[in-house]
Amino acid sequence: MTDYQSFRISSALCLALLAGAGLGLSGCANPFASFDLRGGVLYKPEIVQGNFVSSEQRKALKLGMPRAQVKDILGTPLMASVFHADRWDYVFTIRRQGVAAQSFKLSVQFKGDALAEIDSDDLPSENEFVQRLVGEKRAVQAPLLQASEEDLRKYPAGTPDKSAEALPLTPLPSTYPPLEPAVR
Numbered sequence: 001m002t003d004y005q006s007f008r009i010s011s012a013l014c015l016a017l018l019a020g021a022g023l024g025l026s027g028c029a030n031p032f033a034s035f036d037l038r039g040g041v042l043y044k045p046e047i048v049q050g051n052f053v054s055s056e057q058r059k060a061l062k063l064g065m066p067r068a069q070v071k072d073i074l075g076t077p078l079m080a081s082v083f084h085a086d087r088w089d090y091v092f093t094i095r096r097q098g099v100a101a102q103s104f105k106l107s108v109q110f111k112g113d114a115l116a117e118i119d120s121d122d123l124p125s126e127n128e129f130v131q132r133l134v135g136e137k138r139a140v141q142a143p144l145l146q147a148s149e150e151d152l153r154k155y156p157a158g159t160p161d162k163s164a165e166a167l168p169l170t171p172l173p174s175t176y177p178p179l180e181p182a183v184r
Helices: 003-026 055-060 067-074 126-134 149-153 162-166
Strands: 041-043 047-050 087-096 099-111 114-120
Touching (some): 067 087, 067 099, 087 126
Antiparallel strands (some): 087 099, 099 114
């Protein structure tokens, strides 16, 4: 075999391996999506990431509050930087199929132990948040499940199913073992 032929075979092998790796990694783009055999996306789950902060929680914050009280109202911050110890960030995103992703942000800054500044987007109320999760879904029409007369003639009426009769019925036990070990 000549050098040219061996180079041609090895380059073809490398190309095939790269193409296979590319196809294998293409499924990693969205690990939550399910695909059908024709390549279309069947289902993408709804994802809410981060700490949800409602407008009611935002209204409960008052300047001068101690950190512990802010943490009681908002929860643990999503981001608390070592370099910005006096700043807490709360971010959450809603991703839904067929709807653009929605992001919301709230930042609080402290001076010492007291709340000094509040900066936030226009946050949804708890009811609005639930409506964003529940509402705006497209209705999917289920196929009509109806057998034609021709389909019904394939199965004569009154023919018992033999497979159900073949299974022996075993009686259920009258007592069960305890779920917890006996106390000694």
